[in-house]
Amino acid sequence: xxxxxxxxxxxxxxxxxxxxxxxxxxxxxxxxxxxxxxxxxxxxxxxxxxxxxxxxxxxxxxxxxxxxxxxxxxxxxxxxxxxxxxxxxxxxxxxxxxxxxxxxxxxxxxxxxxxxxxxxxxxxxxxxxxxxxxxxxxxxxxxxxxxxxxxxxxxxxxxxxxxxxxxxxxxxxxxxxxxxxxxxxxxxxxxxxxxxxxxxxxxxxxxxxxxxxxxxxxxxxxxxxxxxxxxxxxxxxxxxxxxxxxxxxxxxxxxxxxxxxxxxxxxxxxxxxxxxxxxxxxxxxxxxxxxxxxxxxxxxxxxxxxxxxxxxxxxxxxxxxxxxxxx
Amino acid sequence: xxxxxxxxxxxxxxxxxxxxxxxxxxxxxxxxxxxxxxxxxxxxxxxxxxxxxxxxxxxxxxxxxxxxxxxxxxxxxxxxxxxxxxxxxxxxxxxxxxxxxxxxxxxxxxxxxxxxxxxxxxxxxxxxxxxxxxxxxxxxxxxxxxxxxxxxxxxxxxxxxxxxxxxxxxxxxxxxxxxxxxxxxxxxxxxxxxxxxxxxxxxxxxxxxxxxxxxxxxxxxxxxxxxxxxxxxxxxxxxxxxxxxxxxxxxxxxxxxxxxxxxxxxxxxxxxxxxxxxxxxxxxxxxxxxxxxxxxxxxxxxxxxxxxxxxxxxxxxxxxxxxxxxxxxxxxxxxxxxxxxxxxxxxxxxxxxxxxxxxx
Numbered sequence: 001x002x003x004x005x006x007x008x009x010x011x012x013x014x015x016x017x018x019x020x021x022x023x024x025x026x027x028x029x030x031x032x033x034x035x036x037x038x039x040x041x042x043x044x045x046x047x048x049x050x051x052x053x054x055x056x057x058x059x060x061x062x063x064x065x066x067x068x069x070x071x072x073x074x075x076x077x078x079x080x081x082x083x084x085x086x087x088x089x090x091x092x093x094x095x096x097x098x099x100x101x102x103x104x105x106x107x108x109x110x111x112x113x114x115x116x117x118x119x120x121x122x123x124x125x126x127x128x129x130x131x132x133x134x135x136x137x138x139x140x141x142x143x144x145x146x147x148x149x150x151x152x153x154x155x156x157x158x159x160x161x162x163x164x165x166x167x168x169x170x171x172x173x174x175x176x177x178x179x180x181x182x183x184x185x186x187x188x189x190x191x192x193x194x195x196x197x198x199x200x201x202x203x204x205x206x207x208x209x210x211x212x213x214x215x216x217x218x219x220x221x222x223x224x225x226x227x228x229x230x231x232x233x234x235x236x237x238x239x240x241x242x243x244x245x246x247x248x249x250x251x252x253x254x255x256x257x258x259x260x261x262x263x264x265x266x267x268x269x270x271x272x273x274x275x276x277x278x279x280x281x282x283x284x285x286x287x288x289x290x291x292x293x294x295x296x297x298x299x300x301x302x303x304x305x306x307x308x309x310x311x312x313x314x315x316x317x318x319x320x321x322x323x324x325x326x327x
Numbered sequence: 328x329x330x331x332x333x334x335x336x337x338x339x340x341x342x343x344x345x346x347x348x349x350x351x352x353x354x355x356x357x358x359x360x361x362x363x364x365x366x367x368x369x370x371x372x373x374x375x376x377x378x379x380x381x382x383x384x385x386x387x388x389x390x391x392x393x394x395x396x397x398x399x400x401x402x403x404x405x406x407x408x409x410x411x412x413x414x415x416x417x418x419x420x421x422x423x424x425x426x427x428x429x430x431x432x433x434x435x436x437x438x439x440x441x442x443x444x445x446x447x448x449x450x451x452x453x454x455x456x457x458x459x460x461x462x463x464x465x466x467x468x469x470x471x472x473x474x475x476x477x478x479x480x481x482x483x484x485x486x487x488x489x490x491x492x493x494x495x496x497x498x499x500x501x502x503x504x505x506x507x508x509x510x511x512x513x514x515x516x517x518x519x520x521x522x523x524x525x526x527x528x529x530x531x532x533x534x535x536x537x538x539x540x541x542x543x544x545x546x547x548x549x550x551x552x553x554x555x556x557x558x559x560x561x562x563x564x565x566x567x568x569x570x571x572x573x574x575x576x577x578x579x580x581x582x583x584x585x586x587x588x589x590x591x592x593x594x595x596x597x598x599x600x601x602x603x604x605x606x607x608x609x610x611x612x613x614x615x616x617x618x619x620x621x622x623x624x625x626x627x628x629x630x631x632x633x634x635x636x637x638x639x640x641x642x643x644x645x646x647x648x649x650x651x652x653x654x655x656x657x658x659x660x661x662x663x664x665x666x667x668x669x670x671x672x673x674x675x676x677x678x679x680x681x682x683x684x685x686x687x
């Protein structure tokens with residue numbers, strides 16, 4: 001890794017690097033998507049890197065996480081392998097789940113990313129169930145459930161929040177509010193009241209945080225982790241953020257009519273990556289040379305991962321019927 | 328074989344659940360009313376005397392959420408048993424059952440297992456009507472990744488329940504309420520009954536009958552009456568609907584040349600339809616007549632005992648259908664029917680026949 005001024009363990013340096021890595025690989029997916037070799041839907045996380053990285057920072061490999069259809073950033077931030085991620089998106093046997101799920105189902109249970117489930121809100125109860133098991137085992141593990149703003153419209157969110165509070169489960173509901181469910185704005189779907197009020201109604205403590213500020217996300221998550229490990233039960237974190245590219249696919253779509261270029265530009269000034277970078281530079285913790293060198297190293301890793309994914313074999317069709325049932 | 332007791336299927340289920348939970352501390356119980364005085368028709372009675380209270384989890388009235396929670400606990404190594412008072416409540420949880428329980432092992436490329444049991448009660452009788460008595464096994468049996476069982480006999484129910492809890496897959500167990508009363512000799516203590524397929528419950532050469540759950544009891548009665556009249560029927564209790572093992576049925580049909588199926592659910596798109604299709608494909612040359620399906624007609628279950636008359640197949644209709652397939656004279660058929668009806672002694676049609684209490 002490139003040399004900083006002896007601050008490799010500085011959390012802002014670590015998180016900036018993690019966010020840059022996610023940004024670069026997502027942009028590379030967008031760039032190469034037109035080759036039509038990644039033959040599955042992709043929901044890119046560009047613009048939302050701070051929530052993934054900030055939430056994962058206080059977690060250990062023993063802690064667990066569940067994600068959604070937009071899972072690339074969560075998977076990478078939790079420690080899932082980049083080669084295995086890209087191989088999965090390319091539909092290859094070396095993919096993290098052997099090509100069975102593609103982009104929307106990334107999993108790396110060995111580092112705690114239990115599962116990603118693309119049906120809106122479907123993974124929320126799974127997270128609480130895993131937290132229930134861990135609580136019964138008294139093993140101190142915490143489970144994070146990533147969800148989007150539309151998930152609180154699903155009944156199963158409320159069913160789970162009720163139970164999580166009833167049993168004080170060590171689970172953290174992290175709601176990334178990017179304002180849109182596909183093309184539909186939040187205010188067309190929900191009345192004008194804080195999303196946190198929904199959690200509070202279940203007695204679940206909540207906190208609203210600028211989801212594009214990785215240090216704030218990290219600190220809020222650390223408080224929630226402390227509460228969960230200390231037996232204090234669940235927390236609901238509301239992270240305000242913005243998806244830069246289209247809901248599904250590699251492109252920008254500000255011109256098609258559901259949101260404005262001006263709104264996007266406003267959010268772009270809140271770019272989680274560049275905000276952290278500005279702070280690092282102002283504090284004199286890193287300079288342009290450092291960033292250039294880190295970028296080069298990450299690009300090398302990304303190129304290698306793409307090479308790996310593209311050259312890996314497709315799975316044997318005969319294996320498609322394997323693992324329908326467990327032994 | 329160790330000692331045995333004569334007990335009802337409901338009590339046998341309770342004993343099976345108790346035995347397996349005592350051996351394996353990862354077994355958890357979820358139910359709406361998990362410790363209420365009715366104890367889910369008695370099938371959860373006294374579990375609290377054997378288990379830590381934390382293993383008996385009261386389900387808030389939130390079936391999708393709580394079945395999802397059970398799946399998430401299973402992914403972390405627990406063996407949850409969910410007991411639903413009626414099949415219909417499972418419909419609120421189809422998202423979790425079909426998307427997560429059935430697929431997580433597959434989608435994770437074998438990284439995860441989902442060892443859960445979801446018990447559902449088919450609540451036939453006493454005017455329970457359109458949304459408290461459905462037998463929807465065909466819906467669950469449609470989905471790869473689920474196992475679906477319907478025990479009809481007490482000894483099977485205990486051993487199959489233990490096997491279901493120990494299975495590393497999601498197992499849907501449909502329990503017909505009227506089978507809960509059926510009694511039989513049940514081995515004491517712990518024993519497993521493998522979830523491996525149908526079981527022959529009557530032997531015969533003239534026709535093959537395949538029935539599920541409570542309809543097995545009706546089919547046995549029909550077969551016994553026909554046997555007395557000199558016509559022997561091979562009767563199978565299907566027991567395990569998915570994965571479906573038709574081998575013993577195909578072997579039987581190859582011998583008898585005929586197949587009649589009796590569903591507890593709708594005849595159309597039902598379990599019998601699948602068996603008839605499989606058997607027709609595999610035994611086309613050996614069939615002497617087209618397979619016949621009995622099951623529920625194409626309308627919801629009405630509540631009134633007036634409207635429900637004729638709705639359910641019964642021993643008399645099964646006997647008539649068998650006899651017609653065998654080409655027996657109307658005189659013989661009428662005799663068989665009359666005998667069955669006479670033995671019922673004019674009981675109302677919305678309560679179980681005392682015959683079905685066994686012992687079997």
